[in-house]
Amino acid sequence: MRKRVGIPRALLYYKYYRFWKTFLEGLGYEVVASGRTNQKILRNGIKHTVDESCLPVKVFCGHVLDLIERGVDYLFIPRIESVEKGNFVCTKFLGLPDIVRNSLPLTSGMSKAILSPNIDFNRRSLYRSMFSAGWGLIKNPIRIHIAYRRAKKKQRDFEEGLRLTGSPRRVIELIETGRNKKAESKGDLNIALMGHPYNVYDDFINLGIVKKLETMNVNVLTQEMVSCQESRKKSSRASSDLYWTYGRETLGASLIFLKRAVDGIIFVISFPCGPDSLTIDYAIREINGQVPILSLVLDEHQAEAGIMTRLESFIDLVRMRKRT
Ligand code: SF4
Incomplete structure (x- = not known):
């Protein structure tokens, strides 16, 4: 049976899910997204995070707990540094793996099962980061390389497809299924x-x-x-x-x-x-x-x-x- 990697349906899921999913599936893993946000996910997130956290980070933590309940073997929570030369993203994206490890009631096994590559979409280090995340899952450099190339292409197609969607409903469909239909x-x-x-x-x-x-x-x-x-x-x-x-x-x-x-x-x-x-x-x-x-x-x-x-x-x- 294939091992399962969980991706929380929150924060940068909406930007990079197709990239991460293609990469992990290319390594032979099954990808599981957490369920849609609901009252239980929100309440769990609020319960385990500090009051000062923003709402999306609280929701993110609730999604991590949802994935643990679903029995995933790994959690994919990258540390995003930058996506554009000379500019940065909110520091929460950099600290997410630490927020999860320090706020949520994880077993030591689950804490070690968090895959948290440092990602800078702007540099060659993206390849190195994804390679080292892949190496933690499969000791096969060729397969990692191919999975990475496919994931990059998928992300490019996804971003081009987004522009043609024409409605938020179609955007969600594209994120979840990779299918692109234009809305009237x-x-x-x-x-x-x-x-x-x-x-x-x-x-x-x-x-x-x-x-x-x-x-x-x-x-x-x-x-x-x-x-x-x-x-x-x-x-x-x-x-x-x-x-x-x-x-x-x-x-x-x-x-x-x-x-x-x-x-x-x-x-x-x-x-x-x-x-x-x-x-x-x-x-x-x-x-x-x-x-x-x-x-x-x-x-x-x-x-x-x-x-x-x-x-x-x-x-x-x-x-x-x-x-x-
Ligand atoms: S930009 Fe940062 S602080 Fe603002 S909602 Fe997003 S994660 Fe939270």
Whole structure:
């Protein structure tokens, strides 16, 4: 029977699942993703993390416990250093394996079974990191090399496919199955829903914002539908010293959507996110009232009624503005 490697369906799962899955399967392992976020996962994550952690990290820890319950043999929790030359990602991505080892009630066997390669997507060290992670699982350099090449190609195809999806539902389908279908836009409004993919595509964390917008006849556009290189370039023109890559992508994509004449922009932020408190504020200043903006802050208390009321009022306002 093949050994099973668990990948938490949280945080950077939404960006690199196809890459990691292809690589691990190429080494002969079965890949298991944790279940969709639910109340139990959230509660478990909250129970075992410090209050100061941001909501997505709490949810991530809940997903790790879900995988342990599913009886996986390994956990894949890489340490992401950087994905772009000269810029960095939030430090939480660097510390994730330590957060998991020090916060969760793991057996010593499970603690040792965490695969946590240091990943820098920008350098040759990506190959070295993945090679050493692979070496821990299989002593076959040729197979590791082939698995790596395939995974890189899969990731390239995935990123190209994202741009064509046209709806968050299709993005999730592409992440989960690798199948790419283009959505038809039927709504009368185009709204850009901006924020980290782990907030935008996790229906439980965001209290079903996407579904709600779709029932209001809105075409929902997300930053994954713009090439990240294009977004980063656009953001550099606006600000050369914003150094969190994912924040730069949010800023750049917002400005690109603005040029594409979206009817409004919604920012989804999770509490308490340091990088977003700066980035989103900056993006709002850059947009400078050219389209209506709504910022929604998600937290573990899940006050659905408040979020939905604000969403409905915002869409009413955008529609009224469009008619006049
Ligand atoms: S960017 Fe913000 S939400 Fe994401 S992991 Fe860092 S602190 Fe948490």
